[in-house]
Amino acid sequence: MDYLTRMLKYAASKYQFKYHPLCKELKITNIMFADDVLMFSNGDAVSMMLLLKSFSTFSKTSGLKVSASKSNAYFNGVNEELKSDFLSVSGFKEGKLPFRHLGMPIQTTRLKKKDCRLTLVQHVLNSLHSYWACLFVLPKGVIQRIEATCRNFLWDGSAEYRRSPLVAWDTICRPKQEGGLGLKNQELWNIAMVGRLVDWIATKKDSLWVQWVNANYLKRSSWQEYTATSNSSWVWRRICKVKQVIANGYSQGVQHTGYTPVGCYEWLRGARTKVDWHNAIWDSWNLPKHRFMGWLIAHKSLHTNSRLKGFGMNVDGMCFLCGQAEETQEHLFFECAFSRRVIQELMKISGLKLPDSDVLHWCIHNTGLKTQRKVKNAMVLSAMYHVWKQRSKSRIEQLVLRPSRTALLINDDMKRRIKERDKRKLNTQELDWLGRLNFL
Known part of the structure; x- marks a missing residue:
């Protein structure tokens, strides 16, 4: 294709070729792409035929032939007789402006x-x-x-x-x-x-x-x-x-x-x-859906009954899970009788000390070895996710799992997550600790 460009440049320099008005300053005769080429000239007979002659010579030399059925000629300000002669010689079809090339409209204005x-x-x-x-x-x-x-x-x-x-x-x-x-x-x-x-x-x-x-x-x-x-x-x-x-x-x-x-x-x-909770929420040990739930909770954006009531909706504001207090985020995680029971069952299964209030503050200031902190945070986020899931299920289906069953689901989440981790990144002490918790 560089050969075609040189031929067009040669024809433009040796003969009475006139450039397109917007290409004259830079002497542009053509723009090439991966599988097609755009050629430009003034709308006079000599310039148009020089373009066609150069391309014809290129085809004979290289063996690359133009597909006339897929090629169009676009005219602006050219008389009908000259237009008809060019189309007859070239075999091209007349295209109409504007047209699209690489998805973008090409037009004269x-x-x-x-x-x-x-x-x-x-x-x-x-x-x-x-x-x-x-x-x-x-x-x-x-x-x-x-x-x-x-x-x-x-x-x-x-x-x-x-x-x-x-x-x-x-x-x-x-x-x-x-x-x-x-x-x-x-x-x-x-x-x-x-x-x-x-x-x-x-x-x-x-x-x-x-x-x-x-x-x-x-x-x-x-x-x-x-x-x-x-x-x-x-x-x-x-x-x-x-x-x-x-x-x-x-x-x-x-x-x-x-x-x-x-x-x-x-x-x-x-x-x-910067927020102080982002490390606890976005840690790679947390499941993606648990991270997103934790992010919503950190922004206090869950549509609890208390919040819906503040929007003017016709709800009584009471907790769907326990029916004993107004349903706020602070109540759900974990002041509610149901959610507190879930945490207690989870601690019984795992033997870990988990929070029962001010959850995000606990996650931020959670102490211990690195892996222990990450596992505890992951379990807390999983607990918040499942409590909210049970709350939504209670609201829609009037049905909720027992706290002990919910705790088992959280524990199963943690086991699956740990199995997905690269054990080579854990030291012997951390592997022993996870083994004692029956997570391996």
């Missing part, structure tokens, strides 16, 4: 928000795992739809969720050390990723896009002092706006070691206070 919205939503949702997926300049509406889909999936496992979230999205988008789930704020992350484009222009990165921007927008003016005109495309104005947003980061020396999207994102979101 500048891109608007509505041109990007639907395609970008689907593409980004399918590519959220990719670092480069968010190098797009995303409209705010697209970002909101992405966040709504992620938020709904978190709480309901699908794209639809019609109830109030248990935890605010801003909190969810904080790192785990700050009480969140480690998800990224998509609006700030998009600014940080678009900042990569800003940095490429500022550092004059060796890329065709940067060269094109300098030739058609900046025109030898200073990027730092440049202001987009009102008739510029929405995408270009957005890039210039991001430049202003992150300008303070440069002036304050935040990016003195070179621009990185991660560093810019951290600067944009600002520092938050």
Whole structure:
């Protein structure tokens, strides 16, 4: 394909070839991709036929033939007679503008928000795992739809969720050390990723896009002092706006070691206070569903009867498990007669000392050998998960397991978790201790 580029360049330099108006400054004749090529020229007969002749010569030399049925020619401002002659000679079909290439609309006018919205939503949702997926300049509406889909999936496992979230999205988008789930704020992350484009222009990165921007927008003016005109495309104005947003980061020396999207994102979101319970909640010894439950409890976000009553719902506020006191988180874990009995049965089975009140404080300040602390914390989180599960079962089915049976389920959870651990990371003392508890 490099040979094709050289042939087109040669034809452009030796004959009366005229470049496309937006390609003239950089003398662009073609852009190549993995399995296709885009060629550009002015809409006159000589230039169009030179493109076709060069490609024909390339095909004869290389043996690579164009699939005319899969190729289109796009015209703008070309008379019908010339258009008909070109299609007849080339065998191409006439394509209609706008068309989509690599999922993006190609058209003669500048891109608007509505041109990007639907395609970008689907593409980004399918590519959220990719670092480069968010190098797009995303409209705010697209970002909101992405966040709504992620938020709904978190709480309901699908794209639809019609109830109030248990935890605010801003909190969810904080790192785990700050009480969140480690998800990224998509609006700030998009600014940080678009900042990569800003940095490429500022550092004059060796890329065709940067060269094109300098030739058609900046025109030898200073990027730092440049202001987009009102008739510029929405995408270009957005890039210039991001430049202003992150300008303070440069002036304050935040990016003195070179621009990185991660560093810019951290600067944009600002520092938050770390929570003291994150190690106890997110420890790898805890089952994932127990970690999530512990995280909700740490945020006091469970919809207990007391909380539902505070929302104005028609509930009496009493505990479903014991019916003896108002159902609050503090009551459930573990002041409730049922949950206290579960803890007592669990201590009887394991022989471990576990808390009966102020659970998170106990987990944070739990003492002993490392493995012992982790096992105790894992059992406490498992107990909270199963107590809440029994509470929900009592509310819906009017049925609840005996405390002794619930304690056995918690103990079984712990055994399965320990069997999954790499025993090579445990010393002899820790293995002996787990053996005495019948966890091995």
